[in-house]
Amino acid sequence: MSLIRISSPHAHGATSTSSVMRQVLLATLPGIAVLTYFFGFGTLVNVLWACLVGVACETLAVSLRGHSPGFYLKDYSVLVTSVLLGIALPPYAPWWLIGIGVAAAVLMAKHLYGGLGFNPFNPAMVGYVVLLISFPVQMTAWAPPRGLAEVPGLWQALQACFLPASYDAVTMATPLDVLRQNDGLLMEDLWQQTAQFGRWAGIGWEWANLAFLAGGAWLLYRRIFTWHAPLAMLGALALMAALFYDGGSSASGGSPLFHLLSGATMFGAFFIVTDPVSSAVSVRGRLVFGALIGVLVYLIRVWGNYPDAVAFAVLIANFAAPFIDHYTQPRSYGHRKTGGKP
Amino acid sequence: MRRVYGFHGGIHPAENKHQSLRSPIRDAGIPPQLTLPLSQHIGAPSRPLVQVGERVLKGQMIAEASGYVSVPLHAPSSGTIAAIEDRPIPHPSGLSAPCIVIDCDGRDEWIEHSGVADFRDCEATELLELIRSAGIAGMGGAGFPAAVKLAGKPGASIRTLIINGTECEPYITADDILMQERATEILEGIAILRHLLRPEDVLLGVEDNKPAAIAALEAAAAGTGVEVVTFPTKYPSGGEKQLIEILTGKQVPSGGLPADIGIVCQNVGTAVAVSDAILRGRPLLSRITTVTGEAVAEPQNFEVLLGTPMQYLLDLAGFRPERCERLVMGGPMMGFTLAGTQVPVVKTSNCLLAPGVTELPAPPPAQSCIRCGLCAEACPASLLPQQLFWFAQGKEFEKLEQHNLFDCIECGACSWVCPSHIPLVQYYRASKAEILLLRRDHERAEQARLRFEARQARIAREEEEREAKRAARKQAAEKRAQLAAAEGGEDPIQAAIERAKAKKAAQQANGDTASPAPAVAPLDALRQKLAKSEQRLAQGREAGEDAKIINALEATVTRLQGKLAEAEADAASATEAETR
Ligand code: SF4
Ligand code: SF4
Numbered sequence: 001m002s003l004i005r006i007s008s009p010h011a012h013g014a015t016s017t018s019s020v021m022r023q024v025l026l027a028t029l030p031g032i033a034v035l036t037y038f039f040g041f042g043t044l045v046n047v048l049w050a051c052l053v054g055v056a057c058e059t060l061a062v063s064l065r066g067h068s069p070g071f072y073l074k075d076y077s078v079l080v081t082s083v084l085l086g087i088a089l090p091p092y093a094p095w096w097l098i099g100i101g102v103a104a105a106v107l108m109a110k111h112l113y114g115g116l117g118f119n120p121f122n123p124a125m126v127g128y129v130v131l132l133i134s135f136p137v138q139m140t141a142w143a144p145p146r147g148l149a150e151v152p153g154l155w156q157a158l159q160a161c162f163l164p165a166s167y168d169a170v171t172m173a174t175p176l177d178v179l180r181q182n183d184g185l186l187m188e189d190l191w192q193q194t195a196q197f198g199r200w201a202g203i204g205w206e207w208a209n210l211a212f213l214a215g216g217a218w219l220l221y222r223r224i225f226t227w228h229a230p231l232a233m234l235g236a237l238a239l240m241a242a243l244f245y246d247g248g249s250s251a252s253g254g255s256p257l258f259h260l261l262s263g264a265t266m267f268g269a270f271f272i273v274t275d276p277v278s279s280a281v282s283v284r285g286r287l288v289f290g291a292l293i294g295v296l297v298y299l300i301r302v303w304g305n306y307p308d309a310v311a312f313a314v315l316i317a318n319f320a321a322p323f324i325d326h327y328t329q330p331r332s333y334g335h336r337k338t339g340g341k342p
Numbered sequence: 343m344r345r346v347y348g349f350h351g352g353i354h355p356a357e358n359k360h361q362s363l364r365s366p367i368r369d370a371g372i373p374p375q376l377t378l379p380l381s382q383h384i385g386a387p388s389r390p391l392v393q394v395g396e397r398v399l400k401g402q403m404i405a406e407a408s409g410y411v412s413v414p415l416h417a418p419s420s421g422t423i424a425a426i427e428d429r430p431i432p433h434p435s436g437l438s439a440p441c442i443v444i445d446c447d448g449r450d451e452w453i454e455h456s457g458v459a460d461f462r463d464c465e466a467t468e469l470l471e472l473i474r475s476a477g478i479a480g481m482g483g484a485g486f487p488a489a490v491k492l493a494g495k496p497g498a499s500i501r502t503l504i505i506n507g508t509e510c511e512p513y514i515t516a517d518d519i520l521m522q523e524r525a526t527e528i529l530e531g532i533a534i535l536r537h538l539l540r541p542e543d544v545l546l547g548v549e550d551n552k553p554a555a556i557a558a559l560e561a562a563a564a565g566t567g568v569e570v571v572t573f574p575t576k577y578p579s580g581g582e583k584q585l586i587e588i589l590t591g592k593q594v595p596s597g598g599l600p601a602d603i604g605i606v607c608q609n610v611g612t613a614v615a616v617s618d619a620i621l622r623g624r625p626l627l628s629r630i631t632t633v634t635g636e637a638v639a640e641p642q643n644f645e646v647l648l649g650t651p652m653q654y655l656l657d658l659a660g661f662r663p664e665r666c667e668r669l670v671m672g673g674p675m676m677g678f679t680l681a682g683t684q685v686p687v688v689k690t691s692n693c694l695l696a697p698g699v700t701e702l703p704a705p706p707p708a709q710s711c712i713r714c715g716l717c718a719e720a721c722p723a724s725l726l727p728q729q730l731f732w733f734a735q736g737k738e739f740e741k742l743e744q745h746n747l748f749d750c751i752e753c754g755a756c757s758w759v760c761p762s763h764i765p766l767v768q769y770y771r772a773s774k775a776e777i778l779l780l781r782r783d784h785e786r787a788e789q790a791r792l793r794f795e796a797r798q799a800r801i802a803r804e805e806e807e808r809e810a811k812r813a814a815r816k817q818a819a820e821k822r823a824q825l826a827a828a829e830g831g832e833d834p835i836q837a838a839i840e841r842a843k844a845k846k847a848a849q850q851a852n853g854d855t856a857s858p859a860p861a862v863a864p865l866d867a868l869r870q871k872l873a874k875s876e877q878r879l880a881q882g883r884e885a886g887e888d889a890k891i892i893n894a895l896e897a898t899v900t901r902l903q904g905k906l907a908e909a910e911a912d913a914a915s916a917t918e919a920e921t922r
Contacts, residue, residue, distance in 0.1 A: 004668045005436065005681065007768040009754030010695075010702050011355050011512060011674035015716070017709050017761040075709050075762075117710035226719070276714040281726055286715070325729075332746040333350070333583060333723040334596035 021076035023224055024271070027215035028083055031267060034211040035087070038145045038204030041157035042091020046098055047083050049161060053102040054082030061111035077116045081105050084124040084271055088264060088311070089131070090142050092157060094164035097138050101127035121318045122278045125311040132306065141171040145204030175202030176263050176301060176308060179254050202262060209266040216270025225276065228283055229290035230269040234260060236294025244302070253302040268297070268310035278318045285321075285328035292324075293317045344545070344571050347591040349584045351722045352576040353755045355512050355675065357551060362515045362634040362641040367523055369645050370658055372419050376444045376649030377686040378404070379431040383479035384486045385411030390442055396423045399453040401625055403475070404442055413477045413487045417444055418627040418647035420451035432652075432671050432688055436681040444649065455623035461534050469538050469620065476619030477626045477689075481611030485690040488612050492538060494601045501604035503541040504589055505532055505568075505613055507548040507555065508580030511673030514693040516630040517610050519643045521548070521555035524614055525562035531613030532568055534620050539606060544568045545589050546610075551575040577675060578753040582607045584722050596749050611692075631691050633659040636698030637666035646687050652694055653683035661696065667704075670695040674702055675754040709762040717756035717766065723749045727756035727766050734769040739777050747773060865909050872902040 035043040058078040059069040085101055105127030113119045132139045143152070152160070160167040220227055241256040259265060264272075273279065273293055280289040293313045300309030381387035388405035398404055398417040405415035424445040428438040458464055458472070474489035494500065505528070509517040521528060536544055546563065548556050550572045559570045573579065573588050583594050586605055594600050600607055611629065618624040627648060634641035639660025646655055652669070653661075670677040672693055687694075717727035725746055733741040750770050757766045879895040
């Protein structure tokens with residue numbers, strides 16, 4: 001009888017990276033469903049096409065590095081990146097735009113840095129920002145929500161993606177755009193005079209945000225990540241909004257509730273900020289990391305020049321993560337101070 | 343109820359304890375042969391006291407302690423010494439080490455022995471010596487000599503004695519069943535330890551998943567002042583540092599000992615061994631070992647003689663080798679795999695785990711670390727295992743130490759939770775070993791450097807001494823010459839110099855100033871000049887003359903001073919040369 005000899009521990013918990021990733025994918029479904037309901041099949045086509053390109057890129061990169069792609073595809077991380085980018089892109093984006101974004105995310109942001117776990121920046125957000133800088137026109141064209149215009153069907157969505165020349169896009173400013181461009185109208189009046197606004201925030205957007213919140217809550221319940229980073233981000237964003245709300249004057253930046261339920265807030269908080277690879281590592285570090293993103297999102301949204309701020313805020317915070325880590329090393333057992341010698 | 347504290351992190355692995363708790367402790371009997379490694383504890387191996395072929399009695403000391411941190415070894419049963427040689431031992435390295443092998447005669451004949459009449463009459467040193475000579479080394483798994491721990495640091499008083507009945511590792515029930523069946527002996531042992539240490543509090547910590555043990559202990563402890571403290575089950579609450587934090591809320595300082603904060607921790611098994619040694623004069627000959635896992639038909643606890651081959655024990659429990667592909671001594675979290683079934687049971691063998699192939703499957707290949715932080719959440723030492731892993735991969739030893747690698751207790755909680763199945767602990771062990779090796783090399787290099795420097799210094803010193811001797815010899819020769827000259831003008835050079843001097847003196851005495859010594863006249867002239875300038879400067883200052891003029895005067899004075907000094911030096915060397 002030959003006995004195998006391995007190092008302890010000999011027992012393992014049930015979680016695996018693949019199952020973590022699978023659950024993250026599952027948790028995006030409510031959000032995708034709501035986006036599809038309000039804005040049509042564009043998001044779904046985005047996501048599916050992004051996944052195809054993503055898997056192709058991953059296979060290519062892993063083969064080039066001399067590994068077998070099967071093992072790496074099984075960690076599902078490339079699907080997560082692709083799906084997140086697909087959700088973040090405006091619906092009815094052309095195939096090449098999505099392709100470039102995914103390629104930038106997978107090849108540049110992930111594999112150039114050495115693959116999963118080594119990327120200092122969130123790949124999906126790198127892909128998004130690359131596109132935003134290179135193709136600002138396509139990237140800022142959002143479809144109008146159901147109720148304000150006719151919602152395109154699946155066929156039109158496919159046409160928009162793969163035969164973009166033959167597709168007549170209908171676009172409309174998002175609620176965040178409306179707010180930024182507002183000068184002169186009191187919040188209340190703006191709300192009444194602009195069709196895009198719904199109950200708490202933009203029509204469609206508010207529900208999409210709630211759906212992503214639900215998905216995130218489920219992930220929290222499943223203990224896929226801890227509450228620290230997302231709640232710190234939401235808290236900081238709400239706090240900033242509350243500080244600068246001033247009761248709704250024309251110069252106001254929008255209410256806390258508006259910010260929490262607008263744009264990519266919830267999607268960012270639960271699906272981007274929680275990306276473990278590119279965030280800070282310790283509990284305190286994640287609080288700081290999340291709060292930094294919350295503050296930056298507000299600053300960029302209100303005083304910046306981009307349609308949404310999550311991507312930039314996340315990248316800046318990614319950049320800061322090593323510093324945050326350095327200053328938030330936990331106090332180890334038996335030590336008086338954090339880090340280093342007792 | 344005493345307040346219990348929490349500790350950071352921890353995990354809840356499947357307990358799997360019920361399997362081996364279905365029957366009482368069973369005596370494993372006397373195997374045909376016992377193999378006793380000389381090193382079953384932390385510290386120096388013991389030194390054999392017997393010869394091959396010698397007959398030994400049960401309880402006879404067959405190897406003595408070889409140093410302070412060491413313990414002796416006793417024959418667990420009577421028989422003849424068959425060999426003293428290297429045999430495979432249960433050790434993570436899988437290597438062989440010196441062992442004493444006894445062929446048992448099955449008669450189990452005791453050596454004469456007796457306990458002390460009343461331990462309360464004994465001095466602490468006496469009790470410590472008895473504990474030490476009974477060969478007791480921490481039964482919880484680490485195997486630190488009990489007497490050393492109990493002796494503690496001189497001057498440090500112990501306020502709290504903690505008895506560890508936690509047994510937090512899955513599968514192991516040796517302590518659990520011991521507490522259930524031998525609570526009285528545990529309390530006897532505790533009474534002795536109390537007498538020895540005189541602590542204010544005695545806390546017996548048990549996880550709340552052992553209700554039967556708790557009931558038995560509480561019954562036995564009633565009225566003794568020993569507090570049975572229960573707390574929620576969580577791995578690794580039985581780690582010494584964690585248990586101390588749970589029971590007292592204090593942390594053992596990094597790199598320190600529990601004694602530094604007035605605490606001593608002993609395992610329940612050690613308490614029983616102490617009571618056996620003191621009250622019954624019975625050294626440590628056997629221990630309770632859990633044999634469990636799906637590859638044995640009847641998982642249970644055995645009272646087993648030290649040195650019993652694992653195979654013998656496995657067979658008693660109905661071993662099914664076809665189901666087993668790895669054999670673990672200890673629990674699934676911290677135990678190590680054995681190379682074969684012939685290795686013996688030793689003082690630290692609390693469990694022999696023979697898991698079925700599907701029961702504890704080998705981990706799948708490791709994936710990339712996604713920095714999910716689950717490991718940091720689980721780490722009872724509040725480390726950042728993912729960072730440690732990162733630095734370990736890059737062999738960044740300095741960073742590893744900065745991130746407190748050496749506070750890692752190798753509990754395995756991080757590896758257990760890691761969704762990417764990274765064998766983190768393996769990396770830490772390897773890095774620790776490497777760092778220790780480097781430190782040793784460094785120390786050696788340092789010593790070599792010191793030796794080299796000492797040698798250089800010695801050579802230099804010797805050279806200096808030689809030089810000094812040479813100088814002394816020269817001086818002595820000169821002196822001799824002078825003496826000789828003074829006595830009889832033997833030395834012609836000296837005589838010539840004397841003559842010249844005499845002549846000069848005569849000239850001066852004659853008032854002949856026509857040819858004054860050349861060095862003297864300019865000296866005097868200089869001195870006069872300087873005096874004049876100084877006077878002029880003083881006048882100028884008094885009169886409050888222009889700063890420019892004062893400056894110029896000052897410069898003149900300094901220049902003259904310099905010149906004078908030079909001239910004086912010249913003159914001095916001239917006269918010196920003359921007097922030679
Ligand atoms: S648990 Fe594993 S994957 Fe997660 S951070 Fe720790 S080492 Fe990395
Ligand atoms: S093995 Fe070390 S690093 Fe891992 S959880 Fe235990 S103490 Fe922490």
